[in-house]
Amino acid sequence: MPLPPTTVHFSSGRAAEGPLIWAQAAIWDVFRWLPPDDSTLNLLVQCPVPTGRGLGDVAEALRHLVERHDSLHTLYVDTPEGPRQRVVGEGDIPLRVHDIGDHGTDEAAADLGEQLRRPWFDIGADLPLRAAVLVRDDEPVAVLLAASHMAVDGTSLAIVRGDLLNLLQDPPVVVDPGQQPLQRVDYETSPVGLRREAKALSYWSKHLTGVPTRMIESIRDGRPPNLDWGQIQSPALALATNSLAARFGVPPATVLLAGITLQLAAYTGGTDALLRMIVATRFRPASRALVGAFNQNALFRLAFDIHPEQRDARPAGSAEETVGELLHRASDAALLAYAHCEYDPGKLEALFADVAADRGITPDGYCFFNDTRFSAQDQSPPALPSDLPEAIHAALPATKLRAPVIDRTPKGANFFMFLTDLGDTAELMLCAEHGFLGERGPLGFLAGLERLIVRATLDEHATTRLLYREATA
Structure with missing residues (x-):
C-alpha cells in the first residue's frame, strides 16, 4: 500500500x-x-x-x-x-x-x-x-x-x-x-568529431548505393504500418549460439547476427543483407560512463557468394566458406559497423533520401537488430555440457514459439529483431511488416533461425551455401 x-x-x-x-x-x-x-x-x-x-x-x-x-x-x-x-x-x-x-x-x-x-x-x-x-x-x-x-x-x-x-x-x-x-x-563539433562523422557517412553511402532494394525500401505504399509479431524462447538455440561463440572466439551476438543476416538474404531472395544495429557509442574513454540517450545506428552488412539460380550447380568443396569463416567475417563486419556509427542522424536521413531518389525507391523500410541485454558485458558465458549434441537434441522440445500482441510500432521498420536473453534460454522478439517475410512470417523466421544455428553447430561439414539453401527450402 x-x-x-x-x-x-x-x-x-x-x-x-x-x-x-x-x-x-x-x-x-x-x-x-x-x-x-x-x-x-x-x-x-x-x-x-x-x-x-x-x-x-x-x-x-x-x-x-x-x-x-x-x-x-x-x-x-x-x-x-x-x-x-x-x-x-x-x-x-x-x-x-x-x-x-x-x-x-x-x-x-x-x-x-x-x-x-x-x-x-x-x-x-x-x-x-x-x-x-x-x-x-x-x-x-x-x-x-x-x-x-x-x-x-x-x-x-x-x-x-x-x-x-x-x-x-x-x-x-x-x-x-x-x-x-x-x-x-564539444567533441561532436570539434575537427576530430566532424572527421569521424564524414568517414561514417561515406561508409553508409558506399553500402546503401549497392545494397538490395528489399533492405531499405518501404513496402507499405503509403499505408500505416501493419506489423506481425513473433517470439521464441529456446534453450537449444542458446546452447548452439553460445557453443559456436566459444568454439570460434566471437561474441554470441555475432553468431546471431550472422545467422539472421544469412537467413534474411535467403528469405528475401538476395545474396546479401544488411541490419541497422542499435549500438551505444561509448567508444572513447571520455564517454565510457556517459549517462544519456547515446544510441545510434550502425550498418552491419554481409554479402554471400551464392547465386540462388546456380547454387545446385556449384560443386561442394574446400573452397566453400565454413561456419567458422562466416563467423569471423561477421565479426569483422560488426567491428566495421561500430567504427562508422557516429554522425548527425539528420545528415544520414538526407543521405537515405538522396540514395532512394537516385534508385527510384521509397525509403523507410529497414531491417533492425537491437541487443537489449544491457548488462551482457558483465555476465560470464554459461557453462556448456560435455555432450553438446545430446544436450541440444534434449532441449529442442522445450522451444516455445508464440505470436504476442504488442502495442508498439518501431519507426521505419520492415523487420525488427530484439534480443532480450542469451543465457540458459535464447529469447528473441521479431516484428515484421506483413508480407515482408512471405507466408512464413516472424514465427517461421524464428523457427528457421533456430534450425539454422543448430545445424551450423552440429554439422561439422556445414557451409554457408548449405545453410542458405536450407533456409530457402
Missing part, C-alpha cells in the same frame, strides 16, 4: 542549455514520430538496498545520483533554433514509498515498477526521472527508477544502477561522474 508521496530535492549547481548531441537527436526524431502521450519507450531499473540502510540514507543516495548525471535533471525542448537540452540546476524528483508487506520483493517490484514506468513523461516540462522505494517492516529493500528514453538508454541504466549501488554503501567509493551530454557537444 503506498505511503504519502514525497520528493528528492537536488541542487547540482549546473544549469546550462545547448543543442542535442547526435544520439539525442536520433531519439528526439522517434519521439516526434510517436503519439504525443506514448510511454512505450520509458525504461525501468531495480536496485537492491543493503541491509541496515534507512529511508534517509536512500533519499540521500538518490540526491547524489541525480546531481551526478545532468541527463536525469534535463528538459528537452523545441525552439525556433531546433531542439535543445536545458539542464535544470535545482529541483525535485518525484519519490514514492511503498510498503510491500509480505509480498516478495521481485513480485512487488514487477507490479509497482509498471505503475512507475507507464505514465507519460512530458519531456519539455517534467524532469525525466521518477523513483520509488519498496519497504518491508519500515526497512527499504529496493529502489525502482523509471526514466524517459530521451534521458537514458539501456547502457545508461546499467551505469545508473551501479552508481546507486555504490552510493548506498557505507561509505561509498568516491568516483568522478562520467562525461555530461553538453560536454559531448
Whole structure:
C-alpha cells in the first residue's frame, strides 16, 4: 500500500542549455514520430538496498545520483533554433514509498515498477526521472527508477544502477561522474568529431548505393504500418549460439547476427543483407560512463557468394566458406559497423533520401537488430555440457514459439529483431511488416533461425551455401 508521496530535492549547481548531441537527436526524431502521450519507450531499473540502510540514507543516495548525471535533471525542448537540452540546476524528483508487506520483493517490484514506468513523461516540462522505494517492516529493500528514453538508454541504466549501488554503501567509493551530454557537444563539433562523422557517412553511402532494394525500401505504399509479431524462447538455440561463440572466439551476438543476416538474404531472395544495429557509442574513454540517450545506428552488412539460380550447380568443396569463416567475417563486419556509427542522424536521413531518389525507391523500410541485454558485458558465458549434441537434441522440445500482441510500432521498420536473453534460454522478439517475410512470417523466421544455428553447430561439414539453401527450402 503506498505511503504519502514525497520528493528528492537536488541542487547540482549546473544549469546550462545547448543543442542535442547526435544520439539525442536520433531519439528526439522517434519521439516526434510517436503519439504525443506514448510511454512505450520509458525504461525501468531495480536496485537492491543493503541491509541496515534507512529511508534517509536512500533519499540521500538518490540526491547524489541525480546531481551526478545532468541527463536525469534535463528538459528537452523545441525552439525556433531546433531542439535543445536545458539542464535544470535545482529541483525535485518525484519519490514514492511503498510498503510491500509480505509480498516478495521481485513480485512487488514487477507490479509497482509498471505503475512507475507507464505514465507519460512530458519531456519539455517534467524532469525525466521518477523513483520509488519498496519497504518491508519500515526497512527499504529496493529502489525502482523509471526514466524517459530521451534521458537514458539501456547502457545508461546499467551505469545508473551501479552508481546507486555504490552510493548506498557505507561509505561509498568516491568516483568522478562520467562525461555530461553538453560536454559531448564539444567533441561532436570539434575537427576530430566532424572527421569521424564524414568517414561514417561515406561508409553508409558506399553500402546503401549497392545494397538490395528489399533492405531499405518501404513496402507499405503509403499505408500505416501493419506489423506481425513473433517470439521464441529456446534453450537449444542458446546452447548452439553460445557453443559456436566459444568454439570460434566471437561474441554470441555475432553468431546471431550472422545467422539472421544469412537467413534474411535467403528469405528475401538476395545474396546479401544488411541490419541497422542499435549500438551505444561509448567508444572513447571520455564517454565510457556517459549517462544519456547515446544510441545510434550502425550498418552491419554481409554479402554471400551464392547465386540462388546456380547454387545446385556449384560443386561442394574446400573452397566453400565454413561456419567458422562466416563467423569471423561477421565479426569483422560488426567491428566495421561500430567504427562508422557516429554522425548527425539528420545528415544520414538526407543521405537515405538522396540514395532512394537516385534508385527510384521509397525509403523507410529497414531491417533492425537491437541487443537489449544491457548488462551482457558483465555476465560470464554459461557453462556448456560435455555432450553438446545430446544436450541440444534434449532441449529442442522445450522451444516455445508464440505470436504476442504488442502495442508498439518501431519507426521505419520492415523487420525488427530484439534480443532480450542469451543465457540458459535464447529469447528473441521479431516484428515484421506483413508480407515482408512471405507466408512464413516472424514465427517461421524464428523457427528457421533456430534450425539454422543448430545445424551450423552440429554439422561439422556445414557451409554457408548449405545453410542458405536450407533456409530457402
